[in-house]
Amino acid sequence: MALNANDRSIAGFTMAGHALVHWFETSIPIFLVVWLAEFDVGTTLLGLIVALGYAPFGLGALPGGILADRYGTKRLILCCLTGMSLSFLVLSLATSIYAIAVGLILWGIAASVYHPAGLALISTGVEDRGTVFAWHGIAGNAGIALGPFVAATLLISLDWSLVAALLAVPGVLAVIYGLSVGFEPTAAVADEADAGPDEALSASELLGNTRTLFASAFAVVFVLVTFEGLYYRGTLTYLPEILHGLPAMNGLPLPAGLEGIEPADYIYVGLLVVGIGGQYAGGKLTDRVTPARGLTGIFAVLAVLALLFIPATAAGIGLVPVIVLCGVLGFFLFAIQPFYQNAVAIYTPPDARGLSYGFTYLAEFGFGAASIALGGFVLDAFSRTAFFALIAGFAAVGGLVAGVLLLGSGRFTETQSVAETNADD
Template identity: 80%
Template sequence: MSLNANDRSIAAFTMAGHALVHWFETSIPIFLVVWLAEFDVGVALFGVVVALGYAPFGLGALPGGILADRYGTRPLVLACLGGMSLAFLVLAAASSIYAIAAGLILWGIAASVYHPAGLALISTGVEDRGTVFAWHGIAGNAGIALGPFVAATLLIFLEWSVVAAVLAVPGVLAVLYGLGAEFDPTAAVADDADAGPDEALSPAALFSDSRTLFASAFAVVFVLVTFEGLYYRGTLTYLPEILHGLPAIESLALPAGLEGIQPADYIYVGLLVVGMAGQYAGGKLTNRIAPARGLAAIFAVLAVLALAFVPVTASGVGLAPIVALCGLLGFFLFAIQPFYQNAVAVFTPPDARGLSYGYTYLAEFGFGSASIALGGFVLGEFSQTVFFAMIAAFAGIGGLFAGALLVGGDRFAGTAETLEANADD
């Protein structure tokens, strides 16, 4: 099925937003290396400074979802794009660690509203939701891969402050595009009079809607997304370091003039590129496979892939199995995302969609980031085998909750009606 004009317009707008969120996000660690040399402070302090920027990215998702329901999705996405661009201009002008911290915190706050607002816009405005979720995910992966690549390349030729300013330019252009884009943000739920912004949202209504959501199948979705986030963040944080230590990669003989290239980094970027195919395949399959069934199947595959890293990292296997395993991991790690995004749309009503996605990305990026601390502890105190066993356990538990959703999801069909009744009270 081809996309209609409204679907295409929303797709272009949200793809630009998704790509740029991750474009900015993944360029920050590249700047960290330069900042450590530029400013006379220790790694530990700068780690805290960078964490101050990343923390609001997850923790702000819930407030972002609430604001999306109240003020509409387009204004929130535009505010996100403008805020992130402004944050990088602040970084470009920074002359102290305090200014760096201010810029990073501003970026984290601005970026946090994108996922609940952008996904709520797709879920209420797009008819062919699966296809747009697929292209939306591909755009995000493109940003993940291009952000560090472009930043690192520009830093070869330009001062870091200039590079920060250059990286802000696409965000400014996206704001200008978004201001002129024409689309109906509620076209897919046109018959629902309450699908638009809720100007009268009160704390009592927020509490009531949240209580109703978590008394429904959404509670199961929230938990399984948390475990997907634990798997996702733990794997992507520590896999580059693990790949660097594998004998098959360290022993690669590079041609003269290329000795400075790190093959492990390119394998990791390749994993992210393969993730684009996973996003597309997962998004298209959401039109054919029930979200709970797809989630259960992919969680099972992810558990097997995590365990497969144990023999690969514990023995002297060749390069080909490592590359193949990373490719499979990249495909399925990102193929699962359209399924849980669609699950939120299936099990929640349109007028609470922003709130629903806010909770979803609080689970994904907020609670899921706990695996960074857990993974560091396990790798430091135990071994890579225990680390991958922990990662596999995350997938296994997520699969169990997906199975519960598959068996019992129909029992919560009244969620939308209950929320609508609350809104009328």
């Protein structure tokens, strides 16, 4: 079924926003080596500064969701795109490590509002939600892969400050496009509770809406997204390092002139590219498979894949099994995302959709980031085997939680308006 005009407009707008959030996000690490030399600082200090930039990306999702419900999703996404672009222009003008810190923190604050606003817009404005969730995810994966690739390529011949400024150009173009595009942001919920901007919520109303959400099936969704985030962030953070350390990578012959290329990096980028197919397939399947069933099945697959990395990364294993396993992992790691995004849309009321996605990405990027610290400790203190067992454990628990949603499918229904629920109380 072809998308209608409103769906197409929302799809184009949110795809641009999603791609650019991850375009900026994944380009930042490429600058680290340059900044270490440019400002003569230690890795510890620079790592802390970069962490300060990434922290608001997850922690700001909840207030971002509240702002989306209050001021409207399109307005907030435009502010996000403008803020991210200006932040990279600040970076391009930086003459000290402290100015770098300011630019990164501003980027994290601006970027944090995108996911709750963008997904809320799709969930309330799009009729063919599964298809647009799929294309939205594909755009995000494209940004994830292109950001570091473009940054690294430009840095070969250009100064880092100019590269930072050039990376801001697509963001400026997206703002211009967003100002010109028109759509109805609540077309898919026209007969439901008003999902548009409302008067500012008081503290008691916000607490009441939160209580209503967590008294519903959304509480189950929140927990399973947390474990998906633990799996996702831990895997993508440490897999490049693990791949670099494999004997199969060290013995790989390269053609003349390509000796500086790291095969592990290309395998990792390939994983992200395969994820584009996973996003699309997962989004299309949400039209045919219930979120609970899809989440349960994919969590089970992810647990098995994590365990398969134990023998696949053992000494003496060839390169082909590793490449195949990374490809399959990339597919399912991103195929799961449209299912939990659709679960939020199903089990939450339209008038609290921004708040719902705010909590969702607090779980995904905020709580999920705990696996970076935990995974690093396990790798240092124990082994790769223990690390992959830990990652598999995250998926196993997520699958059990999704099973609760599946077993309760007869009782879990779409949540009524929070205004109606609070009135009933």
